[in-house]
Amino acid sequence: MPERAAILPGTLDLLILKAVSLGLEHGYGILLRIEQISGQALAIEQGALYPALYRLEHQGWLESEWGTSSNNRRAKFYKLTAAGRRQLRDEVASWERFASAVAMALRAAPSEA
């Protein structure tokens, strides 16, 4: 098993939105998808996924409906709303700004004085 990085606080919402934006999916599926698209590099507490899902739905970024999973069980599927799509765009943009700023900061070398 590759070594996994714990995810930064606050980024779970972003990852969920991204995962759901790829298509209708249930909770477990979202977990697998995040692991998959992050190249298995991120470790997520499985249960913690749900409070985040409920919060995102509460804020109107996700909506859910009950359907049947691939192994024929009843499962709750999530999809992105229009507001959720906007939110994802905003969060991706701000994440990229943050990441590039941090990257730039870390590239700084001691000045030769």
Add this chain to the structure above:
Amino acid sequence: MLARARSWLRALAGRRKLEQEMAEEMEFHIAARAEELAGRWLSPAEALREARVEFGGVERYKEECRESVGLRLVDALRADLVYAWRQLRRAPGFSLATASILALGIGASTALFGTVDAALLRRLPVERPEELRRLAWTAPRSGFCQSYSGDNWTGPNGEEISTSFSYPAYRHLRDRTSSFTDLFAFSGFERMNVTIGGEPRLASGQLVSGSYFPALGTSASLGRLLSPADDRPGGVGYPAVLSHGFWLRTFGGDRGVLGRTLLANGTPVVVVGVLPRGSCGVDPSWCPDLVLPLAMQPAVETWAGDVLARPGHWYFQVMGRLRRDAKDEPARAEAERLLAEAIRAAAPPETYDLPRVLLLPGAQGLEDLRNSLRRPLQILGAAVASVLLVACFNLAGLLLARVSTREREIATRLALGAGRGRIVRQLLTESLLLSALGGLAGVLLAYVAGDAIARLFLASERAPAVEIALNGRVLLFAAGVLVTVGVGFGLAPALNATRVDLLPALRGTRGTTDRAPRRSGKVLIALQVALSLALVATSSLLVRTLVTLRSQALGFRPESLLVFQLDPSLNGYRGARLLDFHERVLRVLEGVAGVRSASMSRHGLLTGSRTSDRVSVPGQEGLNADIHFVAPRFFETLGFPLLLGRDVSWGDREQAAPVAVLNAAMARRLFPGRSPVGERVTISGRAAEVVGVAGDTKFDSLRAAVRPAAYVPFRQSEQYSMTFVLRSEAAPEALLPALRRAVAQVDPNVPLYRVRTQVQQIAEATRRERLLASLVSGFSVVALVLAGVGIYSTLAYQVARRTPEIGVRAALGAGAGDVARLVLADALAPVGVGVVIGVAASLLACRMVESMLFGVTPRDPVLLLVAVAVLLAAALVAAWPPARRATRIPPMEALRQE
């Protein structure tokens, strides 16, 4: 925001579904994970276990999910409520007493606000009431107006403001205005003799112009209402519109009433329609039974003649609907210009100034109801608010003491990590729950009270047209009061309770630092005392006023007198026929068994109405005096003496020489030091010989001093309606059936009205004073009892807390007197502070009732001292039992408690 609210509401409403789905969703996750794990190397059972471990604490995540959708607060609140309920159940006596006090306070204030809402704040139930204006005018010399009927009052600068217009002036304005879409005219209250199927009865009527209902936008609930086509005079069978109430009362809501012919003051009218329920026109103070076209005035008011054609008779009120694009000032100026034209066109014979026109707001209709209820409602409102405040302070004090006994519980919870806010919220939930219980009972009380308050203060003859009932606005008010009260009395104790020293509280020993609750307790006592004192002082003034009024020397004996009125002019009696009618009725009445003596006068005594005119002696400046138009035996029947000369006699008829009897006050003014009998006086411009002098009596009102008065034989000055007075041998009410039969012998179509005993009549005259005095006294007793309970309980609590200290003092040799003094001083200090604040508050409060007082000034020092004494006595009574208990504390026991 919207999404969140929707999601929260959905979660709240579908709580069970949410819980079930949450469980199912997480189960699915674990099962799916287990399947995947089992596919590799684990047995299904092991896989499931592993999946559960990986998932983490299901319950914890569920709780977090609930929090995510905003349910945690709701859950906590529910727990708080359950806990609060248990706390209240644990002290049922306290809870019940508290809730009852609050029920009374909230109920009274809700009922009162309901009345204020209906009577003072509500707009007329018509289309766009904000566009309505009432026309009024003021002129220093009003020679253009020879005869006036209607409302007038004194404006802010002492000018006389009048609201009636002549019909020609109204028509001039109506036909030429460009600022009003409609101008409509109407008469005031008209007493009408209505005959339905041969049976006469008195009804209230109103004459309105044809544009009245169209302008108000009112449509009929049955048939049609009046229209401008009904403004044409003449024709047979004038149309009549019935009010909804009259239709129900008199015709039982029969739809076949349309087309029926009634007699209104002897003139046939045909019912064409019925007004919708609650629709009574523009005056909220009464609801006309019958609405008739103004064009009918000459036919129904035969005694007045055709007023419609006369420019000098200003009898009709005018309102209008302002054009939407019109402004008030140009509309006013235009009306003023048009009115001036109309007056000039009429060429008045007397000198006059052109009137200044005023536009009064009309959205709420005429002012009468508001004017008569505003002051009493203000006074009652202040009284109820004071009682509610006293109750709040009282409960705050009680809770303060109660919360202190829960110190250990609270300290334990604080020590276990509960936040201070959490505890405050818990305690507030308790006080809010209490006030909610009280509030519910209070709203019920207000619902039962209904329009009782308004009815109490209005004359019994006319029912107000506004419907007073609980509506959304009133319920909102009740909810506001409830929350304010709950937070008001709960917050201070809650904040206080959470400011505890944990260690001593947990150990059960009292620190010496608990002065804060004691200080708040004292402040609360002082406030209760101050408010109670203000209430007691105010009620003492009102009671004093009532007593003074009731003990006014009337000048006559009101017991065993029955009075009623007859107005045969409504049936067309005039001249000698009218006078004969009155005389024949009186002679028949004198013969009724049980009648000791009978007489009559135009207004009767203390009915609130009077006639006054100029009386003079030839060659002297005259004076304004009351004029009574009387039959023989008036003095004897009412029980006051004829001092000199003779009574009016049956021989003083139209053709006989005019005579008059003066009262003693008049005789002294006109003929100081000599007998007026045989002298000549001029009354209303007519010479008469003085034949006698009678004793002095009050005339129209108890408040007015005895004035000079003249008694004129009724046959020598024709009056339409007469007030009959009978002195009976036994209970006066028992005579009534015989009297009705006697009057019917003379004419069965003339109904008796305003039938009452003279004692009832006087009670009616002091009704408002009596009501205010008893209500405010009632409230002050409640406040006094509450303040007493407050002093008692606070002191009892303090004595309990200071038991060890008192024990030590007793052990060190303090006597019972010392201990009692110590405790009483502690109790009475805040009372003293309260009295000082209260005296200031009383002086303010008494100013408010100044206009209702009689024979007493709002700063009466004696009454204020009495009020202070009453309060101090109540405080002593309340403080005594705890003080006595303190003196009996055995020192050993007290010390052992430490």
